[in-house]
Structure formats: C-alpha cells, structure tokens
Amino acid sequence: MLEPKPALSFHAGQFIELTAPGVGEAPFTPSSSPYVEESMEVTIMKVGRVTSKLFDVRPGDTLAVRGPYGVPYETDRYEGRHVLIVGGGVGLAPLRSLFLALLHNVSAYKKIHLYYGARTPKDIVYDRLFKEWGKIKNVEIRRSVDVGDKNWKEKVGVVTVLLDNLPFKPKDGLAVACGPPVMMKFVTKRLLELGFADEDIYLSMEKNMSCGFGKCGHCRLGELFCCKDGPVITWDRIKHLEDPFV
Amino acid sequence: MRSLFLPLASIPAFYTQLAKYGETYHPRVLDSHAIYELWREEEIAAEELHQALKMVRPVEPLKEFFLRSRERVASFPQLFSKDIKPKVIVGAKDCDIRSLIEIQDNVYLKGVLEDPFYKERREKYLVVTVDCPEPADTCFCLRIGGKPYSVWGGDLNLSFGEEGIIVDVLSAKGEEAVEKMGDFLKEVDKKEIKKRDKHRTDAERRLAKVNPDEFAPDLPDRIEHQLDTTFWAKALANCVDCQACERICPTCYCFLLYDIPVGKGVERVKVLDWCYHAAYGRVGGGVNPLAHFSHRLRNRFECKFMAFPRNFKVSACTGCGRCIAGCTGKIDIREVLRAL
Ligand SMILES: Cc1cc2nc3c(=O)[nH]c(=O)nc-3n(C[C@H](O)[C@H](O)[C@H](O)COP(=O)(O)OP(=O)(O)OC[C@H]3O[C@@H](n4cnc5c(N)ncnc54)[C@H](O)[C@@H]3O)c2cc1C
Ligand code: SF4
Ligand code: SF4
Ligand code: SF4
Ligand code: FES
Numbered sequence: 001m002l003e004p005k006p007a008l009s010f011h012a013g014q015f016i017e018l019t020a021p022g023v024g025e026a027p028f029t030p031s032s033s034p035y036v037e038e039s040m041e042v043t044i045m046k047v048g049r050v051t052s053k054l055f056d057v058r059p060g061d062t063l064a065v066r067g068p069y070g071v072p073y074e075t076d077r078y079e080g081r082h083v084l085i086v087g088g089g090v091g092l093a094p095l096r097s098l099f100l101a102l103l104h105n106v107s108a109y110k111k112i113h114l115y116y117g118a119r120t121p122k123d124i125v126y127d128r129l130f131k132e133w134g135k136i137k138n139v140e141i142r143r144s145v146d147v148g149d150k151n152w153k154e155k156v157g158v159v160t161v162l163l164d165n166l167p168f169k170p171k172d173g174l175a176v177a178c179g180p181p182v183m184m185k186f187v188t189k190r191l192l193e194l195g196f197a198d199e200d201i202y203l204s205m206e207k208n209m210s211c212g213f214g215k216c217g218h219c220r221l222g223e224l225f226c227c228k229d230g231p232v233i234t235w236d237r238i239k240h241l242e243d244p245f246v
Numbered sequence: 247m248r249s250l251f252l253p254l255a256s257i258p259a260f261y262t263q264l265a266k267y268g269e270t271y272h273p274r275v276l277d278s279h280a281i282y283e284l285w286r287e288e289e290i291a292a293e294e295l296h297q298a299l300k301m302v303r304p305v306e307p308l309k310e311f312f313l314r315s316r317e318r319v320a321s322f323p324q325l326f327s328k329d330i331k332p333k334v335i336v337g338a339k340d341c342d343i344r345s346l347i348e349i350q351d352n353v354y355l356k357g358v359l360e361d362p363f364y365k366e367r368r369e370k371y372l373v374v375t376v377d378c379p380e381p382a383d384t385c386f387c388l389r390i391g392g393k394p395y396s397v398w399g400g401d402l403n404l405s406f407g408e409e410g411i412i413v414d415v416l417s418a419k420g421e422e423a424v425e426k427m428g429d430f431l432k433e434v435d436k437k438e439i440k441k442r443d444k445h446r447t448d449a450e451r452r453l454a455k456v457n458p459d460e461f462a463p464d465l466p467d468r469i470e471h472q473l474d475t476t477f478w479a480k481a482l483a484n485c486v487d488c489q490a491c492e493r494i495c496p497t498c499y500c501f502l503l504y505d506i507p508v509g510k511g512v513e514r515v516k517v518l519d520w521c522y523h524a525a526y527g528r529v530g531g532g533v534n535p536l537a538h539f540s541h542r543l544r545n546r547f548e549c550k551f552m553a554f555p556r557n558f559k560v561s562a563c564t565g566c567g568r569c570i571a572g573c574t575g576k577i578d579i580r581e582v583l584r585a586l
Contacts, residue, residue: 022507026530047531064322069358181533208529210502213358216519217500218526220549222470223556228358242473246535 002040004065009037011072012098013232017212018042019064020053027069027209029094029231034101043093043125069212070231073098073176073202082168084113086187088159088179092116092125094204095178099133106138110172115142117159117183121152140167159183160190174200176232181245188235188245198236205230205244250424250431251438252404252411257295261285261336263427267372268332271311273298280304280337299337299404299411302382303566307496308342309350311335312367313518319363319503320514330366334423336374336404341387341566343375343399345496348560353499372419375400379445384567386457386580392564394449406445407438461583465561466552468586469544478540481582484575487539491569491577492520497550497562500526521545551583 002018010016012034019025032041046055057063075098083102087095102112114133118124124143134141142162144155155161159179175196177187184203191201207219207226214228222241224233238244252260264270265285272295273280280301311333318326346368354361355368375396378385387394396403401420405412412434415421424431462468472478492498502519505512519526527536527545536542554562563579570578 019505019512022505022512024505025503045530051530206529207535208527210519215353215357215359215361215499216502217521217549218502218519220545220553222548223553240470 002042002063002065003038004040007037008040008065008068010034010040010068012075012101013073014068014070015094015212015227015231016040016042016065016067017069017209018054020050020057021061021063023053024050025064025066026050027206027212027227027231029097029204030068031093031096032100033104034097035104043090043096045090067212069227071229073101073232075101078102078174079108080110082110082113082173084166084173084175085115086159086162086175086177086179087114087116088177088183088187089118089123090125091177091179091183091204095176096126098176103136103139106136109138111138111140111168113140113142113167113173115159115162117144117146117162117179119146121145121149158186160186163187163190163194166194170195170200171197174202176202178204185243185245192235198239199234201235202232203235203238203244205233205238248415249434249439250413250415251407251434252413252431254296254410255292256430257292257299257411258287258290259430261295262287263430264334264336264372264374264423266426267423268334268370270334271336273301273304273337273376275301282306282335282337296411299376300379300406302378302380302385303339303342303568304337305494305568307494307566307568308335308338308346308373309496309499311371312346312350312364313354313499313501316515316517317363318513319516321508322512322514324511328363328366330363330370332370332372333367334372334374336376338373338375338396338400339378339387339566340375340392340394340396340399341385341564342496343373343396344392344564345566346373347399348558349497349554349562349564350499352558372402372423373400374402374404375416376403377405377442377446377449379406379449381449381453381456382567382571383456384570385453385565386567387565388450388453389457389459389461389580390561390563390565393446394453395446405442407434408441410438412438412442457580459584461580462586465583465586466555469547469552472544472586475538475540477585478544481577481585482540482543484577485539485543486574487522488574489520489522490572490574491579492522492546493518494568494572495563496566496568497564499562521549547582 015027015029017025028042030040031043085095148156175191205226209219210216212227214225219226270285271282274283275298354364378394381394401417403414500519501516528534550562
C-alpha cells in the first residue's frame with residue numbers, strides 16, 4: 001500500500017515506476033481501484049533485485065514513485081457489452097484495478113466475467129476476495145488450477161479450459177488478458193478461435209522497461225512501445241509480429 | 247540565407263572568432279581519421295585544419311555532445327542543477343546533422359516528455375556543418391535520404407570554393423555567431439560558389455559510383471517478414487560481439503536508468519545502452535526475449551529500418567558508414583540490407 005504525496009491518480013491499465021531505495025526502479029501496475037485516490041495498492045512478486053528490496057520495506061518507509069504512464073483501458077468502449085477478464089498467476093494483480101473500476105459502474109456492462117487460473121490452489125492471489133466478488137450481481141467467476149488438491153472443487157487444467165462454454169456470444173463482448181507469456185499466447189489463440197474480434201482482445205504486454213515514456217527503446221514491440229502505446233495493446237496492432245509473446 | 251567568404255589562411259582565426267560564442271570543437275586529423283578537438287588557439291597550420299575539414303565525418307558521432315554516455319539526471323533527497331554552457335561544434339557532416347534532427351530530436355524532444363538536458367544543449371550548442379568533397383567507400387548517405395553536403399539543419403555550413411571556404415549562415419544562432427565576428431568574414435565571389443557546386447556534384451557522383459544500387463523501397467516490410475533466424479545468423483557470421491557498431495552509431499538512442507547510493511541519498515544515472523547487450527531485453531526473473539544474438543541483430547534492424555520509418559517516416563540510419571568502418575568482423579550493413 002502506497003500513499004503518494006501529492007496524491008497520484010491513475011486510470012486502470014496505467015502503470016507506475018516504483019523505486020526501491022538505492023537499488024533502482026521497476027514498473028508495476030496498481031492493483032487497487034483507480035477511484036481510491038489517497039492510497040494505491042501494488043501487488044509484487046519477488047523475482048529479482050528491485051522486487052527483493054521492496055520486500056524489505058516496512059510500513060512508514062519512504063519510496064519514490066513516478067507516473068502514471070501508459071494508456072488506460074478504453075472502458076467506455078466496454079459499456080453495454082460483456083467484459084471477459086482472463087488472468088493467469090500474478091497477472092491478476094493488474095487486472096484487479098480494472099475489475100474494481102468496472103465494479104464502480106457495474107450496471108453499465110452486460111456482465112463482467114472474471115476467469116482466473118493459477119498453478120495450484122496455494123498460488124491463488126486474492127483468494128479471500130473471490131468469495132465477496134462472487135456474490136456481486138452481474139459478475140461471473142470461474143477459476144482453475146493446473147494441479148488441484150483434495151479440497152479443490154473448481155476446474156482443473158490450464159486457464160484456457162475456462163473458456164469452454166462461454167455464457168455469451170464473443171461478438172457481444174470483449175476480452176482482457178494478463179499473465180505469463182505462454183498463457184497469453186494460448187489465451188489469444190483460443191479467443192480468436194471462439195470468434196473474438198482482433199480489436200476486442202486486450203493484452204497486457206510486459207516487456208523490459210526503463211524510462212516508461214517512450215524514449216529508452218527497451219520496450220519496443222514492432223513499431224509500438226509498450227510503455228507509451230500500451231502496456232495494454234489490442235491484438236490487431238501486434239498480430240503481424242512474429243511472436244509478440246516471447 | 248546569406249553566404250560569406252573565409253580565406254583558407256584565416257581558418258585558425260575563424261575558430262578563435264567562433265570561440266567568442268562558446269567552447270569550440272573542430273576536426274583534427276589523427277591516423278587518417280578526423281576526430282574532434284577543443285580549439286585552444288594553438289599554432290596549427292591553416293592547411294592542416296583545412297585538410298581535416300575536408301575529411302568525412304569525425305570518428306565520434308555528433309550525438310556525443312548532446313547525449314552524454316553517462317549522466318546524472320536526478321537525485322534524492324538533495325536536488326541538483328546543471329550549468330550547460332554554449333559550445334560550438336565544427337565538422338558535423340550531413341549524415342550527422344540529420345542524426346540529430348531526424349532521429350534524436352524525434353526521440354528526445356517529442357512525445358510524452360522531452361529530455362530537458364538534451365533540449366538545453368540543442369538550444370545552446372552551435373553546429374557548424376561541413377561539406378564532404380571526398381566521400382569514403384563506407385559512406386552511403388546518398389542512398390538513404392542524405393547528401394554529401396548540408397544545406398539545412400546546422401547553424402553555419404562550410405563548403406569548399408576555389409581559394410577559400412564559403413560560410414553559409416543557416417539559422418538565427420548562426421547569424422548571432424557571425425555578428426559577434428564583426429566584419430571578419432568577407433563577401434563571397436561568384437566563382438567560389440561555382441567551384442563549390444562542382445565539388446558537390448563530383449562528390450555525389452563518387453558516392454553513386456561506390457553505391458550503385460538504391461535500397462529496396464519496402465525495407466520495413468522486408469524486415470518484418472524476414473523471420474528466418476538462419477538469415478540473421480548468417481549476416482552475423484563474422485560478428486565478435488564487440489558492439490562497436492552500435493556504440494559509434496549517431497542514431498542509436500537507447501538508454502538505461504539506474505540508481506547509485508551517494509552519501510545518504512541516491513542519484514539516478516542515465517547511460518546510453520545498446521540492444522546488442524545480452525541483458526538488454528531481460529525482464530524480471532531472468533526471462534529474456536532477446537536471448538539469442540540473432541534475435542538481437544534482427545532487433546537492431548527492426549528498430550532502424552522498420553519501427554523508426556513507420557513512426558517517423560525516416561530510417562534511423564543516416565548512412566554515415568561508421569559501423570562499417572568500425573566493425574571488427576568486417577560486416578557491411580549495406581550488404582545485409584541488400585540481402586533482405
Ligand atoms: C507495465 C508493467 C507492469 C508490471 N506490473 C507488475 C505488478 O503489478 N506486479 C509485479 O509483481 N510485477 C509487475 N511487473 C513486472 C515487474 O516490473 C518485474 O518483476 C520487475 O521489473 C523485476 O525487477 P527486479 O529488479 O526485481 O528483477 P531482476 O530480474 O533483478 O531485474 C529485472 C531488470 O533488471 C535488469 N537486470 C537485472 N540484472 C541485470 C544484469 N546483471 N545486467 C543487466 N541488467 C540486469 C534486467 O534487464 C531487467 O530490466 C510489471 C512489468 C511491466 C512492464
Ligand atoms: S562492430 Fe561488427 S563485430 Fe562488433 S558487434 Fe557490430 S557487427 Fe559485431
Ligand atoms: S547504422 Fe551504421 S551507417 Fe547507419 S547511422 Fe548507424 S553507424 Fe551510420
Ligand atoms: S556519409 Fe555522406 S555526409 Fe556522411 S561523411 Fe560520408 S559523404 Fe559525408
Ligand atoms: S520503457 Fe523506455 S521506451 Fe518504453
């Protein structure tokens with residue numbers, strides 16, 4: 001939980017650069033609602049130098065943050081349609097702020113479908129929040145794990161198994177996905193098979209980033225820059241590339 | 247635009263006059279290459295300076311003056327300010343000035359944010375471009391939107407006439423520098439201009455002879471569709487991964503930000519970066535989409551000849567030939583482009 005001073009407002013889909021003191025910075029997408037302005041939550045997976053240092057941070061410590069950067073989700077395009085959110089692993093963290101933003105105006109959409117896959121029941125993020133979300137009218141939740149345990153009653157299999165028997169017609173909706181590259185690749189393939197239009201598949205493209213605003217070159221993906229043209233990019237803009245998910 | 251005349255013998259005095267505007271760098275010959283040197287009002291023969299001006303682009307790319315290879319860009323909690331003083335850079339060629347205007351300016355002055363340090367240097371530094379009467383075998387500006395002489399983009403341009411040098415005033419900054427010289431520069435004679443024009447056509451002819459073929463007009467598409475890793479691996483067969491080609495390129499613009507602890511605070515440093523670095527594309531946890539060198543090579547071509555032209559209508563290469571001249575593996579970028 002961050003309390004940026006002065007308050008830093010963002011739109012779902014945008015990201016920030018967060019500094020671990022003395023180590024460096026890394027891009028993160030807030031996982032809290034953009035409607036909450038006085039604080040911001042970030043869900044972080046410990047994978048390397050910056051993220052490890054952030055795990056040592058204690059309440060009350062001062063961090064540096066800059067942003068927000070990137071293009072928000074075009075939520076007004078979603079109104080009156082089914083919104084399918086597909087998350088894999090910690091990829092749900094950035095989708096959470098979109099989900100919360102949609103909940104803020106939940107009746108504007110036909111229905112919000114939150115589909116989530118994790119490796120095992122233990123790897124599920126926001127496990128306890130799912131129970132509350134499941135009670136909300138206009139929200140459908142599906143979950144799967146690659147490997148279940150004796151208490152697991154929901155689906156078993158990779159996240160694409162959740163896309164069978166969709167309760168709406170793909171042309172009445174759009175899909176938003178975030179997760180590890182292989183998951184994104186197979187989810188996109190499946191969404192296309194199901195008949196989602198190229199421009200209705202929203203993908204969070206997470207490349208190496210340094211500056212966050214289209215200068216340093218690192219996040220280039222074809223002719224786009226994930227930081228300033230994304231990080232959320234629709235499939236029609238990258239489908240000509242060899243393998244955008246490597 | 248107005249044109250003035252500088253007799254050859256007055257080149258040293260001209261540099262001293264320019265130095266009134268700011269610290270002046272000029273080309274000097276070293277081992278048959280031109281390199282930039284600070285003008286210290288030493289006794290250097292006018293003829294030697296003249297020879298240096300006639301050489302093709304200096305070894306160092308012009309961007310070195312504007313984008314430092316390593317520079318502090320922020321600090322916390324103590325703040326800092328930079329005192330950027332005017333400078334004069336004599337000896338940039340068309341391929342160099344275009345690398346600023348068509349490439350670096352697009353990156354560093356446009357878009358979401360501008361780089362304040364780059365901007366200030368662009369505003370304060372005076373660039374004196376110089377014609378190339380003797381293009382080298384590695385030069386190919388003519389085939390990539392340039393000329394062996396510059397009629398726009400710099401502040402002053404020097405070209406070679408019959409008996410001396412023609413000074414074209416190309417910008418308000420150039421005018422300011424010339425005004426500081428009083429009546430140091432003279433009226434230019436028509437026959438000087440005539441000779442200059444001949445030098446220019448001869449240089450173009452020579453370049454066309456060295457580079458007889460145009461590049462394919464659809465290079466961006468060709469790169470997009472060249473997905474065969476063996477093509478890139480072959481293009482790279484003699485590469486020893488020294489990264490000279492990228493370090494010396496006037497158009498490569500990538501950088502990396504990192505932090506260093508200083509006292510009780512932190513400084514953020516910006517270093518120029520190269521996509522041939524194995525860690526360039528590395529993301530959290532060690533996953534690397536550009537792990538294989540053939541991917542990084544393709545990335546360089548994608549950046550220069552696909553993404554940049556699609557975004558800015560111009561290739562991120564000005565044909566300066568530095569990467570050819572500097573390559574340990576004797577790889578010629580023109581051949582790779584033709585093979586596509
Ligand atoms: C838009 C966006 C949003 C994101 N949102 C989230 C989020 O909400 N939650 C989350 O957990 N993650 C998120 N990530 C991923 C997160 O940014 C990475 O996990 C983080 O950058 C890892 O940093 P690290 O220093 O801990 O990892 P490391 O693996 O230590 O380092 C990764 C970075 O440091 C460089 N690096 C490391 N070692 C070297 C070396 N020896 N030489 C050169 N370079 C090196 C790499 O090139 C890379 O840039 C997001 C990423 C993006 C692009
Ligand atoms: S200069 Fe030549 S050898 Fe060195 S990295 Fe570039 S292509 Fe390879
Ligand atoms: S790629 Fe080579 S020829 Fe082109 S601008 Fe860079 S160094 Fe010059
Ligand atoms: S590439 Fe053209 S402009 Fe550059 S040094 Fe050679 S001849 Fe001059
Ligand atoms: S992060 Fe620097 S260009 Fe995108």
